[in-house]
Amino acid sequence: MKENLIMKKTSILSSFSRKMGLAALLLTLSIYSCKKSEPSVIATESKAEVDATALAKIKEMGFQTDGIKESGDYYVVEGDILISKKSLSTVKNIEKGTNAGGKIAQGNTNQLIQGNLTNVIITQEDFDTRWFYAIRDAITAWNAIGNCRINLIHSYNQFYPPYTSSVSPNITIRKVNMGTGAFGQADFPTDAGQPGANIWVNPVTNNVTSTNADNGIPRSHEQDVFMLIHEIGHCLGLRHTDYSGEVNYDAYGRYVGVNATPGTPSTGAPSADPNSVMNSGRLGTSRTWTDFSSYDVIAAQYLYPPVTTPFVSTFKNVINGPSSNSAGATVISTAGATYNGGYYEWRMLDQSLNVVLPVSSFSDFPQQEWSHGTPGTYYLECRLVGLECAGEWARQTVTFN
Secondary structure (H helix, E strand, C coil), rough: CCCCCCCCCCCCCCCCCEEEEECCCCCCCCCCCCCCCCCCCCCCCECCCHHHHHHHHHHHHHCCCCCCEECEEEEEEEECCEHHHHHHHHCCCCCCCCHHHCCCCEEEEECCCCCCCCCCEEEECCCHHHHHHHHHHHHHHHHCCCCCCEEECCHHHHHHHCCCCCCCCEEEEECCCCCCCEEEECCCCCCCCCCCEEEEEECCCCCEEECCCEEHHHHHHHHHHHHHHHHHHHHHCCCCCCCCCCCCCCCCCCEECCCCCCCCCCCCCCCCCCCCCCCCCCCCCCCEEECCCCCHHHHHHHHHHCCCCCCCECCCCEEECCCCEECCEEEEEEEECCCCCCEEEEEEEEECCCCEEEEECCCCCCCEECCCCCCEEEEEEEEECCCCEEEEEEEEEEEEE
16 A cells, blocks of 8 residues: 655645535434434432532533432433433533533533543554545544544554554444435444444445435545544544434434533534534535534533543554565655644664664654665654653564565
8 A cells, every 4th residue: 555645844634624515424324313212201200419529510510400300320400401420420620611501512422432541543444545534634633622632543554564453443434335415424432431433434425415316526535524523523422513303322222312511502403503513414505614613622622631540641653554665765654643743753763672763863743754774673663742641652563674
């Protein structure tokens, strides 16, 4: 496989930052639409005294605390809003939400990625240039959100000889023909606190008309990137921002719920946050992608803040590139955790762990074009620096013949 994006002191996001033509996103095969209706009225029992810590957190989230009832693993707030007891354990000390009337726009599932999981590895089932570059740009966009512990990593060493990889992905991109007008689908996080394991993308559909008919116009790279950013959000536990009217079950019949995100506005209606990347399908619109909305950023930072106790979050990495090369030949190596340039240190060690090529031999960008003229087996290493979490050295064994 040939890499052809050589980084020469330019941002890896340069291609991503172009305006995107925004077409329909999560469509006919939505992870919600094929489910049964909402459950009937939940049996509740009033509690004379709700746990004081839980009460304080619910109040901190911007909800009224009068008349709270307990129902199994949930609290029923304001008569019809479910907040899982488990989700309250993720609430940090935050400012009171500025949402209007205590209602919500952004929401998350009951299942979230557990606090000891910071690094999320994404790969694709088979190599395809179209989705390879779309994945990389989508990962870079998510990683650009500051003060957030989620570090997305693109791993694709299985596509280089000898076509094996010891890395176990958290999320796999799979190509599936889902029919006209269906562009993507994703899993929510598991009950065990792992990211949703699958994103399905449709490699064959064109864009569609407002009546969902094929209009003959192929999907653009920018549309693929937008769709993947949206689907990754679901794998991290984000619901549709305009979730109002959607059922609360995933594709496996599992109840996933919807929980309030403090600091986000309104009611979960389409007008709540029209710029959110997590809004549902936008068929027939002419909107273009610019960035996450401010409320998207609040949601990501609230759900996944950097962790300092009882452990310290660290950002890991994967080095993608050929492991066997001719001495003196040019090698292209790429960090899987893609950020804008300036956050990388690279070096090469010999088998005695002596530094052969120091950090100063490389640029501070995620992709390197480099060479070494002395035959032998070495360790190429890369780590992230200057971000909210310390970086660990990633290592790839490389042989020069």
